[in-house]
Amino acid sequence: MHTGRAPTRAVLTSELGVTRATAGAVATELEALRLIKVDQRPHAAAGHQGRPSHRLSVNPDGPVALAAQVHADGFRAALVGLGGRIVATAPDCMDVPADPQAVLAAVVEAGAQLLRETGRRCVGAGLAVPSAVAEPGGEALNPLHLAWPAGAEVRRIWGECLTEAGIGGYGGFTGNDINLAALAEHRHGAGQGAKDLLCVATGHRGVGGALVLDGRLHTGSAGLALEVGHLTVCPDEGAPCHCGSRGCLDVETDPLAFLTAAGREPGPEVSLLQQARDLVRSSMDDEAVRTAVEVLIDRLGLGLAGLVNILNPDRIILGGLHRDLVEADPERLHGVVARRSLWGRSGAVPIVPSTLDHGSLVGAAELAWQPILDDPLRLVG
Amino acid sequence: MHTGRAPTRAVLTSELGVTRATAGAVATELEALRLIKVDQRPHAAAGHQGRPSHRLSVNPDGPVALAAQVHADGFRAALVGLGGRIVATAPDCMDVPADPQAVLAAVVEAGAQLLRETGRRCVGAGLAVPSAVAEPGGEALNPLHLAWPAGAEVRRIWGECLTEAGIGGYGGFTGNDINLAALAEHRHGAGQGAKDLLCVATGHRGVGGALVLDGRLHTGSAGLALEVGHLTVCPDEGAPCHCGSRGCLDVETDPLAFLTAAGREPGPEVSLLQQARDLVRSSMDDEAVRTAVEVLIDRLGLGLAGLVNILNPDRIILGGLHRDLVEADPERLHGVVARRSLWGRSGAVPIVPSTLDHGSLVGAAELAWQPILDDPLRLVG
DNA sequence: GTATTTTGTTTAGCGTCGGCACAAAGACAG
DNA sequence: CTGTCTTTGTGCCGACGCTAAACAAAATAC
Structure with missing residues (x-):
């Protein structure tokens, strides 16, 4: 479909x-x-x-899924139709209480507002969070960027807020934001048709990964798979990482690492990710920036090669800052991955930039649509 | 079933x-x-x-699958009943022509002999080879230990030899030996009931891995997944590896690495694997051996932790020399994996030794049984 | 204007599975 | 010993989902 x-x-x-x-x-x-x-x-x-x-x-006037994303700087809510088209978006909210209950209630209120305004029927609601989400319970295990307590029962709270607001459909779903972006890319973006799709992306800080196998997210037995941030990509002398090791992908290829490598002092005005992306896009004629791009590509390539050896994907999608890296010098990245992976020459993997702007939102909606795609009959009425 | x-x-x-x-x-x-x-x-x-x-x-007198395994020192053929019980075994053959065509013809002849002797009906034939097997073509990509040409079309040759010998059933199947051993462990061994099963094992040389997801082998998009041998487990100064890097799992935790670490000169009489296993089992009171075991466990643990971060399995099975390592000091291995994996404490993974003696054979048979398990109706007649 | 091609709909039929009633074979209570 | 209860195994019927085949519709080809 x-x-x-x-x-x-x-x-x-x-x-x-x-x-x-x-x-x-x-x-x-x-x-x-x-x-x-x-x-x-x-x-x-x-x-x-x-x-x-x-x-x-x-049907552009048909039912919609409520999709929401919570991130470090606030939250976002939207209505998404079948096929991943965003129908309506609530204005971004930058007010982030530290209490998950309060945040999710505000998110649901924004969603309910959208539903009232548009008069659409809602088939379900999906929520993307910047944290590993435990399966099957749905606890947010490391919501570092949200100042939430580790283990917050996001899925339960989400469900309760939804029922309280009278938003029904097939209930509430929650997932990790990168996982959901990967799902969205597979359904409606650069990942269409891929059998084993690997996604790697930076957020504002750190690096995350996701894997879509035969059209379904692979989250591992407990939802903790694809923690790719701590692959070693800088064996000799890398920066220390909070995981205890040195030279992890997380601290070597994220926006802060890039700004440091380019010799720029990060400013406080906009997010690190935005500063890093702007730098790549505007200043590739600057020697220091170009060198930093090359260094990060080499490290990223080493990490991707390790993943290729283990997962053997048939496509790789890069998001966040990594997307800008592959766009800046695709040949170099392909070369590194091919050289450092075992089957590099024979089984060269396409590495492409992500194409969706709000992948996590679309993916969250996809979760809500899934029951209907699985069995359209049950929605009769 | x-x-x-x-x-x-x-x-x-x-x-x-x-x-x-x-x-x-x-x-x-x-x-x-x-x-x-x-x-x-x-x-x-x-x-x-x-x-x-x-x-x-x-039914112990029912139809059987023909299972065969080719390895560095020869080949082995057996008849395996439904449920993984080995019904009859041909005497191991140690004569290994360098030509795959000749070897597989001999294997099929041994199998046909078994079928004649026992008078069983054959439902299909599976072959395990010590090499990555490309999907969907079935070429052996790195049959290093067999002196076969890389890219040998094993699946085609196997099928041709079978039809030539008049062995029918549902046709011929081929797979990597560790993959098939993992499948067998999942169906009939230490992996029963696991949802995401990771297997890591040494052969006589080198290290291989396999992943069984929801009861099905995950071989990646081209059959090249789980090449775990080149995870870096010895960052500072490891032994050089043929992959170009240093300190790979392959050269740091295989039988030769163990013998070297224990200060033993490998002899030519029996296989390196056998020498290493004998040493672990007999000489744990020797200081040098115990130290070598600890060193290898630490390195193996580091590699497993990396895999746990990416795959999040709910069980790990170790085979070959690694099986002896986990049996010698399970606490140490569990500790290392827990410390070095991100969710170590919360999501401790059971790590257990393999239980099947001829896992690759049983797994090869399992491939041949699969069509019948999928749809028993079609075999009527 | 007729034949051909492609698409969409209607009808009949087949196979699978669940629901139900009934039979079988033992345990348990008196 | 007898009657009741519990669990297992089997036969029968109907609902459901799908395919195959016939039929109808709407265009092009000649």
């Missing part, structure tokens, strides 16, 4: 490998649920003979 | 979550296929009331 836009019933038959009858039934059903709409006037395909087909498209 | 031995129809109903009717139908069907047999006399369950149930057990 995540194959581009506006297919026809005929495309569905071949894409899903079912008969025309089944594809037609599915289409009728989805239309009855107001999830899709069917062109009244058939689309005359030029150069093709035979009966022209009706295009099926996501 | 891999839940211990001799369940009853009633157990199937609860275990598979189906009705008694369906469980009964499945049992009848499997019996008709001679895959299982049903106790004539019902098993009186002591202390239980109600009608006693008939035990269902794997």
